[in-house]
Amino acid sequence: MTKLGIVYFSATGATETLAQAIEQGALATEAVEVLRFRIDKNQLVEGRFVDQEVLTQLGSCDAIIFGSPTYMGGVASQFKAFADATSELWCEQLWANKLAAGFTCGSAPNGDQSGTLHYFFTLACQQGMLWVSIDAAHGYTKQNVNRLGSQLGVVAHVNDQGVHKVDKATAQYLGQRVAVLAKKLNLNENVIDNNTVDRALCGFSADVNN
Numbered sequence: 001m002t003k004l005g006i007v008y009f010s011a012t013g014a015t016e017t018l019a020q021a022i023e024q025g026a027l028a029t030e031a032v033e034v035l036r037f038r039i040d041k042n043q044l045v046e047g048r049f050v051d052q053e054v055l056t057q058l059g060s061c062d063a064i065i066f067g068s069p070t071y072m073g074g075v076a077s078q079f080k081a082f083a084d085a086t087s088e089l090w091c092e093q094l095w096a097n098k099l100a101a102g103f104t105c106g107s108a109p110n111g112d113q114s115g116t117l118h119y120f121f122t123l124a125c126q127q128g129m130l131w132v133s134i135d136a137a138h139g140y141t142k143q144n145v146n147r148l149g150s151q152l153g154v155v156a157h158v159n160d161q162g163v164h165k166v167d168k169a170t171a172q173y174l175g176q177r178v179a180v181l182a183k184k185l186n187l188n189e190n191v192i193d194n195n196t197v198d199r200a201l202c203g204f205s206a207d208v209n210n
């Protein structure tokens, strides 16, 4: 069974709508299980994210998709608290070789949502993860997705009517893409044993004495 984790913060529900669409898209692929975690205020203690169980469960996933509303051009502090808690895993690179992707929304069509996606990308790289883009060129897709032209991840625009339906479809599309890739690559099982951190796969050995 291929496992996808979705972890996100949402105050008023728009990011949650995208998370649900991603889950729906992922579940269109057979033998895929989704673990969805909405960051809750009870998990934040004195500004720190405290929930070991969530981190452990995400550790069992083949792919993790990050989500947050865009606040002042970046991730919400609640998501950042979660990201900071993953520093416990960083030294050993315990999430290395998992797939990663991201989604965000804002009240402006271009409300600097890309800043949020760039942060997710940086977080994924810090954890040694492999970033999954959106392979749908704006204006050239049969599926009618990616209307806002972001290939780094899902950008959604939210107004009084809620999340734009094409942005929801884009989230669904990304969920499906990550699920299909995670299943095909099966990285956790086939390629790299994260317990032994087998970097010798790359044949690399640094000689620091020369």
Ligand SMILES: Cc1cc2nc3c(=O)[nH]c(=O)nc-3n(C[C@H](O)[C@H](O)[C@H](O)COP(=O)(O)O)c2cc1C
Residues within 6 Å of the ligand: 009, 010, 011, 012, 013, 014, 015, 016, 069, 070, 071, 072, 073, 074, 105, 106, 107, 108, 109, 110, 111, 112, 113, 158
């Ligand atoms: C503190 C704050 C800062 C915000 N900053 C931005 C922003 O920089 N760009 C933008 O487009 N929308 C911004 N918004 C709007 C939210 O991103 C938007 O309402 C989003 O849909 C909320 O997501 P949620 O329903 O999942 O909580 C901001 C909202 C708040 C409360």
